[in-house]
Structures are given as C-alpha cells and as structure tokens.
Amino acid sequence: MRMTKLVSKTQRTDPPEAETASHRLLLRAGLIYQVAAGVYAYLPLAWRSLRKIENIIRQEMDAAAGQELMLPALQPAELWEQTGRRAVMGEVLFSLEDRRGRPMVLAPTHEEVITNIVRANVQSYRDLPLILYQIQTKFRDEPRPRAGLVRVREFDMKDAYSFNADEISLDESYQAMAQAYRNIYRRCGLSVLMAEADSGAIGGKDSHEFILPTPSGEDTVITCPACGYTANAEKAVGIYPAAADQANTPAEVEQPLAEISTPGVKTIAELAEFLNIPPYRTLKAVFYAADGEPIFVTLRGDLEVNEVKLKNALGCHDLRLATDAEIQEAGLVAGSASPIGITAIKQVADPSITQGCNFAVGANRPDFHFQNANYPRDFQVDLLTDIALAQPGHGCPQCNEPLEATRGVEVGHIFKLGTFYSETLGALYLDQEGRQQPLVMGCYGIGIGRLLAAVIEQNHDEKGITFPTSIAPYQAHLIGLNLADATVAAAADNLYQELSQQGVETLYDDRPDQAAGVKLNDADLLGLPLRLVVSPRNLRNNVVEVKGRSETDARLVAIEDVAARVRQALSD
RNA sequence: CGGGGUGUAGCGCAGUGGCUAGCGCGCUUCGUUCGGGACGAAGAGGUCGGAGGUUCGAAUCCUCUCACCCCGACCA
Secondary structure (H helix, E strand, C coil): CEHHHCCCCCCCCCCCCCCCHHHHHHHHCCCEEEEECCEEEECHHHHHHHHHHHHHHHHHHHHCCEEECCCCCEEEHHHHHHCCHHHHHHHHCEEEECCCCCEEEECCCCHHHHHHHHHHHCCEHHHCCEEEEEEEEEECCCCCCECCCCECCEEEEEEEEEEECCHHHHHHHHHHHHHHHHHHHHHCCCCCEEEECCCCCCCCCCEEEEEEECCCCCEEEEECCCCCCEEECCCCCCECCCCCCCCCCHHHHCCCCEEEECCCCCCHHHHHHHHCCCHHHEEEEEEEEECCEEEEEEEECCCCECHHHHHHHHCCCCEEECCHHHHHHCCCCCCCCCCCCCCCCEEEECHHHHCCCCEEEECCCCCEEEEEECCCCCCCCCEECCCECCCCCCECCCCCCECEEEEEEEEEEEEEEECHHHHHHCCEEECCCCCEEECEEEEEEEEHHHHHHHHHHHCEECCEECCCHHHCCCCEEEEECCCCCHHHHHHHHHHHHHHHHCCCCEEEECCCCCCHHHHHHHHHHHCCCEEEEECHHHHHCCEEEEEECCCCCCEEEEHHHHHHHHHHHHHC
C-alpha cells in the first residue's frame, strides 16, 4: 500500500479527549474515526488488523471443533420476552419498530436465537456435543461508552455457544474453549490473566474472565502471588483478618449492650477513633433499594459491601444505594443506623459479624451508639451470607497468603450457562435411554475491537504502537527518504514491487515532500514490525536499513538481499 | 441517571457587546531544502453546535435544546 493513496492520516498531536494509551494511539495513528458516542468507523489500517485477529480466532475456534455460522442482529422483541431478558436487559437493549409497528431489537448477544436453531436441528444425543460460533456485530446501548474501542455501543464480537448432554461434557467444552482463548491471546501478543468471575443472575456454576492487566482498566482483579488464585473483585473471596485480640467464644465474653453518647460521630472512622478501637470492632450499616424494596445491610466495620454479591444473594435486577428520602422514610438515622431493633425491613448481613464480638454500632438515634453489640443475641437477620468485598491484604481463600489487587480490561468471558435457555425455550434432546433432557449450555465471548485496543494498550511505547507481527496491519514499513532523487525513488519503488511480489505486506511511504523526521516518526507511531529505509546515504553503499520496531539499532542489508531477509525476520 | 467539562476552519486552540472572526499545525501552488516533525512567497478553507429572545448591533448577554468528553452505577 502506498501511503500517498492511504485515506487515513496521522495526527501530530495527541487528541485531548483520549485518556488511555490505546484510545490516544488509535486516533492519532488514524486507525479509527468516531461517528457518535461509542460508535467508531474502522479505517483501513485498523480493519486489516481486526481481520487478522478474526482469522486467528477462527482458526482456534475451528481447531476446538467450532462451527462458524452467522445470526441476524435484527430480531423480534418477542423472542426476548420468551426468556424474560427484554426486561433484564432494560435500556441496554436497542429497540425499534418495523414499518408495521412490530417491536424489534438489535441483538446485544445471541443465546435466544442460537438455542432456537439448535432446538430445531438437534434431537438426539448423537448430535452432541456441539459448538457454534459467529463473528458478528453486537449492539448495546451502554450507559457510558469510554476509552475509544474499550467500551462502545456497536462492536464486533466472537460469540460461541456450546451444547452438551450433561455437566461433564459441558466441562470438556468449557476447558476446550478456555484453551482456545489462551491460544488466541498468546497469538495476538497478549499476556492475560484468567480470573474467576461472577456469572450473573442467569449463570450456572462457573465463569471466567480473561483480563489484560492495565491501570486504565475498568475491572479490579484480586490475585494471590503465592498460589496463583485469581478472581474478579466482584467474585473474589477474601479471608479477612480475624479479630486477634478477641476471644473466639463470644458467649462467654459477651458484655451487656450499652448505649453511649457519641456527639458528632457519623462514620466508622470517627466511631473507631472516638472509642479508641480498631474499625473491625465496629459494625457498618448500609441501606440499599433492591428493585425498590429497602434492604438493611450489616457487615463488620473494616469491610466494604460487594454489591454484585449482594445483588446475587437477593436475586434482584436493580440494586442501588437508598436515597436520603428512603432512609428517612424507613425511620433510619444515617450515620448512626443500627440493625438492633429493626424489624420492618429486610436485613442482610455478612458472616464477618460473627468474627468478633462486643461490636460498637449505631443506636438508630442521632449522636448515640451501642457498645457490645453481639449477633445473634441483640439482632437477627433474614439472610446471612458472604457480601464482603475482598481487598488487598486479605487472606487468599486457597492459601491465606496476602491478596493483591490489579486493574484490568476484560478481553473475554466464558460462562457455563446450564439449562436456563434450553428449558425456557424447549431445546431438548433424547438421551441413550430415550428420555427427554434439556441441553446443557455454555457461552464464550471475545470483543474483537476491544482486543485490538488491549493489544495496543499492552504493546506501545512513548513513540507509538508496537504491533505484534501476527496482527499488524502490514508487516513492513518501507520508507523512501528524499524521493526527489530519482535514483532513490527508483530503488524504493523497485523494492516495494519486489516485496509485494514475494508476499510481504508492505506499507510504502512514497510521500515525495515529507521530511525524514515526519516519515520516521510516522513509522514509529504506526508501529509496524519492520522498518526499511531507502535513502541516498544507504544507496551509495547499495544497502537498505532494516530495523525492528522495538529494536534500537538498525542493520544494513544489501539491497538485493532485503526481501529474503525480511521474509526470514517475519517468519521468526 | 448523578457530578464535572467542552462545542469557533480537517486537527489543536484564542477571541467578555462594536468594523471584513483570528493563531498554530495541516492543505494548495511555486521555489529552496532533504536521516528524527525544514524555509520563503502566494493562496484555499468558517451555518462560531442548533432554535428562540434581548439589542441599532450577538461567537460574546438571556432561555430552551442537541452533541461530545471525563468521573461513578454496567460489560466483551
């Protein structure tokens, strides 16, 4: 490709709106063009790279016995009502009407359609297991698109679905997909973490996310350097430090409940300081609204609520902190709230309230707290279950060594779905004994554009992108310096022809009037793996300069050997 | 949806009621340059996000509205 014919141009300055490296470089190198919030055009360079990513994914999916097909993005809303997901998805679902006024949606994912297809085509265990996949455009009206291609509203996704006779078979498909995913990331030049993940309201047992560690990421991953435990913070379990200075047999050491005056004390930090006790000797109260119903949550004062765990425990769609008005209406006192004496509100508590005794807690009237609160002596709860957020420093659930936290971008997610869709939509098969059984399903997603963003996030330096060869838009960046010199122009043109004929994907900077600095900087910005420089200086010695993007020094190669050397370098 | 911010040339920005709206980069033409973002000369390019209002006069003041960015709740 000649750069004089390339539609996209590089920009000299960083786009001010781009906070993350991939967003900044994608815009600046002319790979993407923004059309609307969270909607981007892929310009030719990006599109070449994305197609290479897709092909790697296809190869790995096919190797794992996947069959590629293509499903429609435009679907009747009715299909989504059968599974109840029209309501679950809510405003994320792009909705429209056709000319007859029928409600339609633009699909954000494809479980409904694929399950119906399988229902119509699979009746026997002999057809199983089955893995189907597609690479197709998804539509999600995200509340907040961000960071260029990381979080958008229209994006291409590889989504795969497995159909198995039983859980054991599902495990095999799941493991095969997990391995395919590892292969895909490795081949794209990415190093990712595989983290235990929350499977959501409809999920089955297992779910894993593939996370690219980066400070600009949206997710927090909890890791254990000692044993390798890795989990999304939404899912992670931490062993919080037991209250070492407290006896483990509360019944014998419980002190009488006592109300004390605590003027101006509202937060846990203030309470702990006022009483000169550590935060873990207090109890924290938080109020939520779950699908509109008020929820009173209690956990130990040194811990935070994990809202995903809470949401799962309650089985609700919508969970948010209660408003001040709702708190007042419930007769609660913010800053001094107490689970003691609350009967009209649903109460949820974390088991941490049993780790210790004689806690300080609000008295549900302003400027007063209780001392020596003990569960279950002083209050009862409707639900006692893990709702605490694992934090760095907590003990690993596998080995009790201190956990660490890392930020990251989710570049893939695999789920064991179980039988929710097959039962709801009637996708059944006959087993060997002739009994009807629901198909056991899994689903597996990778966002293609986000993967490109992740690759750039992990492969760049201060000058620009450093594309891995496997997904670089072109393999070689040929620069002709001082093309006003007819000899140089001829040599560069010839080399371009030769490389092209030998199958080396070459971007040829044939711009006649650009200064050397502009061309060299653009080459660094675009980040193709190999840079070839033809110049008067080199040509006097009949050589061409060859340099890898990440190398500091160039090699001089005789011009007649360049094509062979380039092919060799690319195959390494 | 809550909080913060921005809309003026392709890009980045200046312009607090007064003449024909300006600067840098980029772009066009000519000339000179030619290995890390060259120089000179001459040019092209604008519904000042939109609508309404105030005014002799609005990019500038008022009202409404739209879009986009950043921080939080969501996801591949």
